[in-house]
Amino acid sequence: DAKTTQPNSMESNEEEPVHLPCNHSTISGTDYIHWYRQLPSQGPEYVIHGLTSNVNNRMASLAIAEDRKSSTLILHRATLRDAAVYYCILRDGGNQGGKLIFGQGTELSVKP
Amino acid sequence: GAVVSQHPSRVICKSGTSVKIECRSLDFQATTMFWYRQFPKQSLMLMATSNEGSKATYEQGVEKDKFLINHASLTLSTLTVTSAHPEDSSFYICSARVPWGANEKLFFGSGTQLSVL
Numbered sequence: 001d002a003k004t005t006q007p008n009s010m011e012s013n014e015e016e017p018v019h020l021p022c023n024h025s026t027i028s029g030t031d032y033i034h035w036y037r038q039l040p041s042q043g044p045e046y047v048i049h050g051l052t053s054n055v056n057n058r059m060a061s062l063a064i065a066e067d068r069k070s071s072t073l074i075l076h077r078a079t080l081r082d083a084a085v086y087y088c089i090l091r092d093g094g095n096q097g098g099k100l101i102f103g104q105g106t107e108l109s110v111k112p
Numbered sequence: 113g114a115v116v117s118q119h120p121s122r123v124i125c126k127s128g129t130s131v132k133i134e135c136r137s138l139d140f141q142a143t144t145m146f147w148y149r150q151f152p153k154q155s156l157m158l159m160a161t162s163n164e165g166s167k168a169t170y171e172q173g174v175e176k177d178k179f180l181i182n183h184a185s186l187t188l189s190t191l192t193v194t195s196a197h198p199e200d201s202s203f204y205i206c207s208a209r210v211p212w213g214a215n216e217k218l219f220f221g222s223g224t225q226l227s228v229l
Contacts, residue, residue, distance in 0.1 A: 034217065043118070043205045043220030044156070087155070099146055100207075100218055102156040 004088045009107045012078045020073040020106050022088030027068050032091050034100065035062065035073050037084040044087065044102075047073065083110045114140050114210050118221025125196055126229055133191045133224045135206030141186035142208035146218070147179075150203040162189045196228045 005023040012018040024033065035047040048055055048062045050071075055062040061074040075082055087105040115138040125131050135145055143164045148156040160170045160181055168181035178200075180192040189208075193200055207220040 036218075038156075041203075041223070041225075043116075043207070043223045045220065046217040049217060099158055099161055101158060102148075104155050 004090060004103050006086075006088055006103065006106045008104065009109070012075075012082075012108060012110050014080060014110055014112050015077050018075040018078045018082070018108065018110075020075075020086050020088075020108065021070065022072070023070045024088070024090055025069045027090055028092070030092055033062065033064060033068075033071050034089045034091050035060070035086060036089065036100070036102075037082075037086045038105070039081075039084045047086070049091075078108075078110045080110050080112060083108060114138075114208070114219045116142075116206065116208050116219045116221045118206055118224055120224060121222060122225045122227075124227045124229065127197050128195055131193045131196055131226060133193075133204055133206070133226075135189045135191070135208070135221050137187045137208045137219075140208075140210055142189075142210070143186060144209045145183060145189040146207045146209075147181060147189075147191050148205045148207070150205060150223075156205060159191075193226065196226070198228045201226055201228045 032049050032051050034049040036044040037047050038044040048057055048060050050062045063072045085105040085107045087102050089100050117136045117138050119134045145162040147159045150156045158171050159174045160168045162168045162181045162183040164183045164186050170176045183189040203223050203225050205223045207218040210216050
């Protein structure tokens with residue numbers, strides 16, 4: 001599985017945008033970029049995913065570099081409830097049974 | 113969205129006993145479920161892939177006789193930690209793959225905190 005690299009931790013102020021970076025220089029053509037987040041003492045929850053084009057949903061936006069070697073998860077207005085560990089994961093789109101292998105993720109703290 | 117229910121949320125047991133954790137997909141049929149464990153301040157580690165009606169596929173280093181997985185129906189997978197010891201204390205999380213859409217996402221249970229005394 002191709003690997004991802006994320007900063008260990010980031011801080012944000014409440015109601016400000018947050019940009020969470022992820023590097024995946026060995027990404028293959030069939031790899032989708034997935035983002036999940038895990039709140040304390042809970043299972044992870046899906047945030048967003050994409051292949052080549054930027055994606056938006058009600059939770060966040062995903063900006064994917066043109067060469068696909070990096071991506072950025074954007075939370076437009078951070079709230080205290082967004083404090084979590086955010087995982088950037090590559091998932092092989094050619095393998096529909098593909099498992100998710102989690103890296104270390106970025107621990108986001110949000111200050112009031 | 114799809115809901116995955118995991119039970120119990122917390123269990124405390126004595127060393128040497130076995131503990132069963134259930135993972136249910138409430139509003140969809142899950143042919144594939146995954147089991148993870150997570151130690152404090154660490155990431156999730158995939159233990160095994162559970163396929164309905166067939167044997168589970170275990171990741172390297174995971175003892176299949178220690179962690180018994182059964183996926184007897186399309187909505188239920190169970191993980192049994194046999195003869196649990198304190199080093200098995202961990203947060204166990206299941207997830208299920210929804211059978212629709214392109215590159216489908218996974219939905220996760222809320223996790224089970226196992227403490228072995």
